[in-house]
Amino acid sequence: MKLGLTGGLLASTLLAGAAGAQEVTLTIESWRNDDLQLWQEKIIPAFEASHPGIKVVFAPTAPTEYNAALNSKLDAGSAGDLITCRPFDASLSLYEAGHLADLSDLPGMENFSDVAKSAWQTDDGSATFCVPMASVIHGFIYNKDAFEELGLTPPATMDEFYAVLDRILEDGSYIPMAMGTADQWEAATMGYQNIGPNYWKGEEGRRALIAGDQGLTDEPWVAPFRELAKWGKYLGDGYEAQTYPDSQNLFTLGRAAIYPAGSWEISGFNAQADFEMGAFPPPVPAAGDECYISDHTDIAIGLNAASPNAEAARRFLEWVATPEFAQIYANALPGFFSLNSAPVELSDPLAQEFVSWREKCHSTIRSTYQILSRGTPNLETETWTASANVIKGVETPEEAAERLEQGLASWYPPHFKYRK
Structure with missing residues (x-):
């Protein structure tokens, strides 16, 4: 036993x-x-x-x-x-x-x-x-209370976009847009890469850039810098020293009306903001233009x-x-x-608003991520600096584009023809 x-x-x-x-x-x-x-x-x-x-x-x-x-x-x-x-x-x-x-x-x-x-x-x-x-989608998140208070509607074109910003600036109750240039990356990611696809036509332009059929000094790539050059006056006093967390706080505390955004902000903003939020896609250059979104x-x-x-x-x-x-x-x-x-x-209604743009706009990814940032200088990080410089007025759009193109052409064979 x-x-x-x-x-x-x-x-x-x-x-x-x-x-x-x-x-x-x-x-x-x-x-x-x-x-x-x-x-x-x-x-x-x-x-x-x-x-x-x-x-x-x-x-x-x-x-x-x-x-x-x-x-x-x-x-x-x-x-x-x-x-x-x-x-x-x-x-x-x-x-x-x-x-x-x-x-x-x-x-x-x-x-x-x-x-x-x-x-x-x-x-x-x-x-x-x-x-x-x-993926994450780029666009603009806005304070619905502020828009209602000022009688504003989300803009569809760039002219409407600046009209909205001017109205907010004129009223003085809110900073028109919460974005700084101290950390540089957001100037490119939520600035240049946000509005840019509407100018270079998303995947069409991105692939042409990789192939060397387009250069960064061509109009579709300089045009977004020209828009960024107008942004400085709408970003509030001291934006040059403003960090990414500073911008998040300005918006969620209700001090800024618009936030150039990536959709990854939604969870945090839902937790921190006590006002209702909406979102609009990057405005197109002119009425009737097809729209493109960074759906990265x-x-x-x-x-x-x-x-x-x-x-x-x-x-x-x-x-x-x-x-x-x-x-x-x-x-x-x-x-x-x-x-x-x-x-x-x-x-989530804000997330649903962002993803609904896939139904009406063409999706693309950030222009610098595939192949073009493998060399030195790195096009991605150089675009950060260029975007921040253009907003601050340190470089003109044309100077920034030329510097980026010459950096890319210094190591990337399809762009050797653009060397000076």
């Missing part, structure tokens, strides 16, 4: 050990440290509920430290199983270094268009190494090629490719719009 009991205990122990050994914990690397609570409370529980035996830990790093920290971890072999992917070259370099696995054959990849996948593919499109999660492929997730838990990680990525994940993510993070081809019903 004693032997039987011992045998039973031994068998039970072995079975328990086998069951325990099957449980896997996956770690996600990300720069989106503001999302931690949403992953912990909404996204991860939904996955774990349908995938017993797989636990997930979301372990973000501060955005400015992410690239360097991730590269160090990958080189040391200590990075997480799942890698949140920035678009284009940052992730492409990780794939080329052997850090990201090829996911071309992952079930669910067929749920994404070629455009959605393009930010996480090799240049020739032969390998896809991250599952697309979301922003975030995806890939598999660490050295992960010891690759099978479980692939199961997580298959789930990320489903309409279920798209629905949860887009509503947990209003302003991050699903790239999945399945329709997603959004509960």
